[in-house]
Amino acid sequence: MVRVLIVDDSAVVRQTMTAVLSTDPEIEVIGTAGDPYVAAERIKEQVPDVITLDIEMPRMDGLTFLKKIMSQHPIPVVICSSLADEGAQSTLRALEYGAVDIIAKPRLGTKQFLDEARVEICEAVKAAACARVHAVRPPRTVEPKLTADAILPAATHAMAETTEKVVVIGASTGGTEALKSLLESFPADTPGIVIVQHMPELFTRAFANRLDSLCAITVKEAESDDTVIRGRALIAPGNHHLLLKRSGARYFVEIKDGPLVCRHRPSVDVLFRSAARYAGPNAVGVILTGMGDDGARGMAEMKQAGAATVAQDEATCVVFGMPKEAIKFGGVDRVLPLQSIPSAILAYAR
Numbered sequence: 001m002v003r004v005l006i007v008d009d010s011a012v013v014r015q016t017m018t019a020v021l022s023t024d025p026e027i028e029v030i031g032t033a034g035d036p037y038v039a040a041e042r043i044k045e046q047v048p049d050v051i052t053l054d055i056e057m058p059r060m061d062g063l064t065f066l067k068k069i070m071s072q073h074p075i076p077v078v079i080c081s082s083l084a085d086e087g088a089q090s091t092l093r094a095l096e097y098g099a100v101d102i103i104a105k106p107r108l109g110t111k112q113f114l115d116e117a118r119v120e121i122c123e124a125v126k127a128a129a130c131a132r133v134h135a136v137r138p139p140r141t142v143e144p145k146l147t148a149d150a151i152l153p154a155a156t157h158a159m160a161e162t163t164e165k166v167v168v169i170g171a172s173t174g175g176t177e178a179l180k181s182l183l184e185s186f187p188a189d190t191p192g193i194v195i196v197q198h199m200p201e202l203f204t205r206a207f208a209n210r211l212d213s214l215c216a217i218t219v220k221e222a223e224s225d226d227t228v229i230r231g232r233a234l235i236a237p238g239n240h241h242l243l244l245k246r247s248g249a250r251y252f253v254e255i256k257d258g259p260l261v262c263r264h265r266p267s268v269d270v271l272f273r274s275a276a277r278y279a280g281p282n283a284v285g286v287i288l289t290g291m292g293d294d295g296a297r298g299m300a301e302m303k304q305a306g307a308a309t310v311a312q313d314e315a316t317c318v319v320f321g322m323p324k325e326a327i328k329f330g331g332v333d334r335v336l337p338l339q340s341i342p343s344a345i346l347a348y349a350r
Contacts, residue, residue, distance in 0.1 A: 002129040005048035006032040007039045007065075008080065008105075009057045016106050017052060017080065017121070024122040036065035043073075050128045052080045053099070055090050063094055070098035076128040080105055081203075088206035095176045100131045100318060104200040119263050127173040127291030131318045165191040165282050165349040166228050166251050168244060168275045168302075170268030172198040172290025174318025178338055179288070180211060183233060185342035188216040191284075191349045192228035194236075194244055194253060194275075196266045198290065201238030208235045224255040236266035243274040244283075251279065262294035268322070272298025281306030284348045286341060287332070288312045290322035300331030308348040309333045310341055 004027060006017045014032040021027045030046055033039035035057050042048075051069070055062040062079070069075055077099045081091045091102055103124045106117045167190075171179055175197050183193075199207060204221050211219040211233070220226075222234035222242055228251035236242035241261070243254045261267035268287070272295055275283040285302045287295045289312055303309050309332050311323035316338040326332050336344055 002027045002126055003030045003046070003049045004028065004125055005030060005039060005042055005051045006080075007036065007051060007057075007062070008032075008054040009034050010054075013054070013080070013105055020106055020118050020121050021125060023118060024126075027122060027125060036060040036062070036068075039065065043075075047073075048075065050125050051075055051077045052103070052125065053077050053094075054080055055094065063090060063097065066094055066097050066099060070133070074098065074133040076100050076131045076133050078103055078124050078128045081200075088203050089210075091203060092176075092206055092210055098133060100128045100133065101173050102200060102203055116260055116265075119260065123263055123291065124173070127319055127321070130291060130321065131173055133318075164230070164249065164251065165284060166244065166275070166279050167191055167193045167284045167286065167345055167349065168271055168279075169193060169195045169286045169288065170197075170271060170290070170295040170298075170322065171195070171288035172264075172268075172292065172294065172319070172322060174289035176207060178312065178316075178318075180214065181338060182286075182288075182342055183211055183215045183217060183219060186215065186217050186346075188231050190217055190346065191230055192251060193217070193233035194222070194228060194242065194271060195233060196236045196242055196268045196271045198264050198266070198294075199238050201240075204235055204238040211235075222253050222255060225252055227252050236271070239265055241266050241270045243270060244278055245274065246278040262292060264292075264294050268295030269298040273301050276301040276305040276307065279305075279307065283307040284345055285309040285331075286311075286345065287323050287326045288338075289317035289319055291319045292321050293325035293329075295322050296325040296329040296331060298331075299326045300329045303331045303333065310344055310348075311335050312341065313337050 018029045031042045053062045078101045079094045079099045101124045208219050208221040218232045241256045311332040314320040
């Protein structure tokens with residue numbers, strides 16, 4: 001049983017979250033709090049397995065409370081945020097401070113919308129309960145992009161080939177920091193990258209912009225018909241599936257609506273299966289930290305199509321769910337620690 005403490009200044013949100021989480025027999029809401037001071041008292045009485053935390057609150061904001069938790073007594077925290085552009089940057093900072101996931105606050109809508117929101121919220125909380133959390137290291141100093149390589153990739157042998165390599169990456173719980181570590185390691189002429197990270201809509205654009213400011217490669221939220229080119233990573237927009245397509249020698253992406261696949265939209269399986277179909281042996285597939293089995297079947301299809309496939313190892317995963325399932329499904333060539341994956345991708349791409 002996953003014991004959850006809900007921290008939000010809105011009584012309506014606290015009631016709604018309690019109702020949503022209580023529909024899952026594996027989850028127990030052990031308390032609610034209207035602000036971090038009340039939450040601290042609740043934690044003294046009973047330590048939860050997971051905290052859902054609002055950012056904007058009176059008396060003490062969620063980021064300050066999160067930093068205190070992660071420095072004094074790390075507990076898996078899921079940020080429960082409203083879908084607002086102005087709040088996206090604060091929410092992303094929460095991930096850097098040690099929160100393991102973001103969920104959108106439930107709101108009124110159609111029955112299908114509410115059913116999907118319930119699935120996503122409960123899955124995120126159960127995934128967080130499996131997460132390994134620790135005190136957060138200080139962020140590294142970021143060097144500005146001052147070289148021409150950031151604009152004009154260096155010529156390589158692969159540039160002359162008619163079939164360019166393409167890298168597809170899937171991640172979920174803990175994936176935002178794993179992706180940050182991965183993409184920061186790539187040189188400016190890295191083969192084109194397409195990414196599915198389970199994350200609510202609007203936050204993916206802020207996440208892409210944040211990574212773009214940190215990396216030698218360009219990072220952007222994907223739009224339909226964006227070309228997959230060297231030196232650029234495209235991230236699936238939240239609440240939309242992302243497919244890799246090909247026309248002649250050109251790879252491009254397509255954004256699609258549709259039902260949840262493997263309990264997610266965007267789904268890693270959708271991206272990986274499209275890569276198997278349209279890129280085949282020219283693809284490199286990578287599955288990172290996350291809960292569940294999204295991506296396992298798609299990665300097996302990629303391997304059958306001749307693609308190179310890599311999974312993050314258990315020791316460096318926040319949650320060793322998705323990589324474990326992909327390995328079990330027989331779709332993984334190599335299992336590597338996160339810090340070894342960039343060099344493996346570049347070696348395959350050569």
